[in-house]
Amino acid sequence: MLKRVHFPSSPLPYLLVAPQIAITLVFFIWPASQAMYQSFLIEDAFGLSTEFVWFENYELLMEDKQYLDSFGRTIFFSAAVAFLSMSLALVLAGFADRVIRGAMVYRTLLIWPYAVAPVLAGALWVFMFNPTLGIISYALEFVGVNWNHYLNGEQAMALVIFAAAWKQIAYNFLFYLAAMQSIPRSVIEAAAIDGAGPMRRFITIVFPLIAPTTFFLLVINAVYAFFDTFGIVHAVTQGGPANATTILVYKVYNDGFVGLDLGGSAAQSVILMALVIGMTVVQFRFVERKVQY
Amino acid sequence: MATITLTDLVKSYDDTQVLHHVEGAFEDGEFIVIVGPSGCGKSTLLRMVAGLESVTSGEIRIGDRVVNDLEPADRDIAMVFQNYALYPHMSVFDNMAYGLKIRRIPKDEIRKRVEDAADILEIRDYLQRRPRQLSGGQRQRVAMGRAIVRDPQVFLFDEPLSNLDAKLRVQMRLEIRKLQKRLGVTSIYVTHDQVEAMTLGDRLMVLNGGYVEQFGAPTELYERPASIFVAGFIGSPSMNFFEVTVAEGVATLPSGAKMSSSTTYSGKATLGVRPEHMSPAPDGPLKIEVGMLEQLGANTLVHGVLEGRSEEIVASLPGLEHINVRTTLGFDAPSESIHLFDETGVRID
Numbered sequence: 052m053l054k055r056v057h058f059p060s061s062p063l064p065y066l067l068v069a070p071q072i073a074i075t076l077v078f079f080i081w082p083a084s085q086a087m088y089q090s091f092l093i094e095d096a097f098g099l100s101t102e103f104v105w106f107e108n109y110e111l112l113m114e115d116k117q118y119l120d121s122f123g124r125t126i127f128f129s130a131a132v133a134f135l136s137m138s139l140a141l142v143l144a145g146f147a148d149r150v151i152r153g154a155m156v157y158r159t160l161l162i163w164p165y166a167v168a169p170v171l172a173g174a175l176w177v178f179m180f181n182p183t184l185g186i187i188s189y190a191l192e193f194v195g196v197n198w199n200h201y202l203n204g205e206q207a208m209a210l211v212i213f214a215a216a217w218k219q220i221a222y223n224f225l226f227y228l229a230a231m232q233s234i235p236r237s238v239i240e241a242a243a244i245d246g247a248g249p250m251r252r253f254i255t256i257v258f259p260l261i262a263p264t265t266f267f268l269l270v271i272n273a274v275y276a277f278f279d280t281f282g283i284v285h286a287v288t289q290g291g292p293a294n295a296t297t298i299l300v301y302k303v304y305n306d307g308f309v310g311l312d313l314g315g316s317a318a319q320s321v322i323l324m325a326l327v328i329g330m331t332v333v334q335f336r337f338v339e340r341k342v343q344y
Numbered sequence: 345m346a347t348i349t350l351t352d353l354v355k356s357y358d359d360t361q362v363l364h365h366v367e368g369a370f371e372d373g374e375f376i377v378i379v380g381p382s383g384c385g386k387s388t389l390l391r392m393v394a395g396l397e398s399v400t401s402g403e404i405r406i407g408d409r410v411v412n413d414l415e416p417a418d419r420d421i422a423m424v425f426q427n428y429a430l431y432p433h434m435s436v437f438d439n440m441a442y443g444l445k446i447r448r449i450p451k452d453e454i455r456k457r458v459e460d461a462a463d464i465l466e467i468r469d470y471l472q473r474r475p476r477q478l479s480g481g482q483r484q485r486v487a488m489g490r491a492i493v494r495d496p497q498v499f500l501f502d503e504p505l506s507n508l509d510a511k512l513r514v515q516m517r518l519e520i521r522k523l524q525k526r527l528g529v530t531s532i533y534v535t536h537d538q539v540e541a542m543t544l545g546d547r548l549m550v551l552n553g554g555y556v557e558q559f560g561a562p563t564e565l566y567e568r569p570a571s572i573f574v575a576g577f578i579g580s581p582s583m584n585f586f587e588v589t590v591a592e593g594v595a596t597l598p599s600g601a602k603m604s605s606s607t608t609y610s611g612k613a614t615l616g617v618r619p620e621h622m623s624p625a626p627d628g629p630l631k632i633e634v635g636m637l638e639q640l641g642a643n644t645l646v647h648g649v650l651e652g653r654s655e656e657i658v659a660s661l662p663g664l665e666h667i668n669v670r671t672t673l674g675f676d677a678p679s680e681s682i683h684l685f686d687e688t689g690v691r692i693d
Contacts, residue, residue, distance in 0.1 A: 235427060235429060237425045237426075237427055237429035238429045238430075238431060238432075240394075240396050240416070240423075240425070240429065241423065241425060241429040241430075241431075241490075242431070242442070243395075243396070243415070243416045243417060244394060244395075244396075244416045244417065244421060244422065244423050244443075245417070245442050245443035245446060245490070245494070246417035246443055246446040246447055247417070247442075247446050248417070251446065255442075256431060259433045260432065260433060262433075
C-alpha cells in the first residue's frame with residue numbers, strides 16, 4: 052500500500068492561480084457566454100426589441116449561401132496561407148541552418164515580421180500593391196499583369212494571402228530552425244558520408260525528422276489563418292471586392308457591426324469558437340503524442 | 345582497399361593552429377589507432393580524412409587520389425560515429441541500405457548485402473526494428489553494419505565504444521578487431537583509451553596538443569617511448585618519473601641512490617621506470633614508503649613516496665601481496681627498463 056501524503060490545506064495555491072482565473076473569467080468566459088446568449092436572440096437594427104429564438108440564427112446561417120461560400124473561402128485561404136508561409140519558412144530555415152557567419156543577424160532580421168501588428172502588415176502590402184502608386188503593381192505592369200485588387204477578386208485574395216503568410220513566416224521559421232538544429236550533426240554527416248547530397252539529405256533525413264514540428268505548425272497556422280487575420284483583411288480589402296476576401300472572422304465583424312445583425316454575428320462567432328476548441332483538442336491529442344518515427 | 349598518406353597536414357581555425365604538420369603513411373589493410381587525451385586534435389584529424397573538416401594545408405591521399413577537396417561521398421569511406429548517428433526514422437534495414445540506395449544498387453543486391461552484413465554482426469532478427477528499440481550494443485552493431493555493407497576502401501571509427509559499458513566494450517573491441525582482419529579494410533580508429541589503442545592497433549599514432557608524439561607499433565611505443573608524454577600515456581598504471589642527474593649513464597636519484605641506464609649520457613634528465621618493471625630488492629635504489637595498496641588479484645599495486653621525500657611512486661607486484669602500510673620496501677629495476685628523457689621531454693638513447 053502506498054501511503055497517501057496529506058498536505059495541510061492552505062489558501063496560498065488558490066491565491067496564486069486566482070489572477071489567471073480572473074483573467075480567463077473576465078476576458079474569455081464572460082464574453083464567450085455573452086456571445087452564446089446573444090446568438091439565441093434576434094434584435095431589430097435599432098435595439099428596440101429583442102426576441103429569444105433558440106437556434107433560429109444558426110438555421111438561418113446554414114441556409115445562407117453567402118455564409119457557406121465564406122466557409123469554403125476560409126478553408127482555401129487557410130490552406131494557402133499555411134502552405135505558403137510554412138514552405139517559405141522551411142526553405143529559409145534550411146538555408147539559415149547552414150549559415151555560420153552572420154547567423155545572428157540573418158535570424159534576427161527574419162524574426163522581425165512577427166513583431167509587426169496585423170493591420171500594419173496589411174497596410175504595408177496595400178502600399179506595395181496599390182494599383183496606381185504601388186511599386187510592385189508598377190513592376191507587374193512591365194510583365195503584362197494588370198494588377199488591381201480593388202476590382203479583381205482573385206488578385207485581392209492573393210494579396211490577402213501574401214500579407215497573412217508573410218507575417219507568419221517568422222514564427223514558422225523560428226520553429227523550423229529550432230527543429231533542424233536539434234537534429235544531431237552526426238546524423239547529417241553520416242548521410243553525407245553515405246553519399247547523399249544536400250537536397251537528398253533534406254528530403255530523406257531532415258524533413259522526416261522535423262515532421263512533428265510540421266504537424267504542430269500546420270495546426271498553429273490553420274488557427275492563425277482562421278482567427279487572427281481580421282486586421283490584415285480589414286486593412287487590405289475590407290472583405291471586398293464583392294465579398295471575394297470575406298473570410299469567416301471578417302464576416303462576423305461585417306454582419307455584426309456593419310450589417311447590425313447581432314444575433315447572426317454572435318452565432319457565427321460561436322461556430323468559430325467551436326472550431327478553435329476543436330483544433331486545440333486535435334493539437335493536444337496528437338502533438339503531445341508527436342508524430343512517431 | 346587502399347593506402348592512406350598524410351603529408352604535412354595542418355588544420356587551423358581562424359588563427360589557432362590545432363594540428364601541426366602531421367605526417368603518416370598507412371599501409372593497405374592496416375588498423376591504425378590515433379590516440380591522445382581529449383582536445384589533442386585526434387577527432388579533427390579523422391574528420392579531415394572523412395571530408396567533414398576542410399584541410400588548411402598539406403595533403404591527404406587515399407590510394408593514389410588526393411582527396412583534399414573531394415566531398416565525403418566521393419572518398420569511398422565509411423564512418424562509425426561515437427553516438428552511432430543512426431537515422432532514427434528508419435528501420436535497421438533501411439539504415440544499412442541507405443547508402444546503397446543512393447548509389448543505385450539493384451534491390452536484390454541491396455537485400456543480399458544487408459542480410460549478409462546482418463548475419464556477420466548477428467543482428468538479422470532486428471532488421472525491421474527502429475534504432476530506439478535497440479540497446480546500445482545493438483545500435484553499435486547497426487552502425488558497424490551500415491559501414492560494412494558499403495564495402496568502402498577505408499573505415500573510420502570515432503570513439504565508437506565510449507558509450508558502452510565496460511564489459512560490452514571489451515567484447516565489441518575484440519569483434520571490431522576480428523571483423524577488420526577478416527575484411528582487410530584499411531581502418532583509422534580514434535580513441536582516448538590507451539588500452540583500446542594497444543589491443544586494436546597494428547600501429548598507433550599518439551597525438552598531443554596537435555603534434556604527433558610517436559607513430560609505431562604498440563610494443564615499440566611501450567618499450568621505447570619517444571617522449572615523456574608517450575611514456576606516461578601508454579601503460580597502466582603510468583610510468584614513474586624522477587628528476588635525476590646523469591653521469592656517464594648512471595643516474596643519481598633525489599634520494600641520493602644511483603641507478604644505471606643503458607646510455608652513456610651525462611647531464612640533467614628525467615628518469616622513467618614502469619611499475620611492472622620494478623622488482624623487490626632489499627638493497628635496491630628505489631626505497632618506497634608504502635602509503636596504500638591496491639590488490640587487483642592478478643597483481644598488487646604499491647603506492648607510496650620515495651623514502652624521506654615527496655616524489656610519488658607506484659610499483660606493481662605479481663599476485664596478491666600483503667604489505668603493511670608505512671613500512672619501507674626496496675625495489676630495483678634492470679638497466680634496460682630505465683628510460684631517460686632530456687629537458688625537452690625527448691628520449692635519450
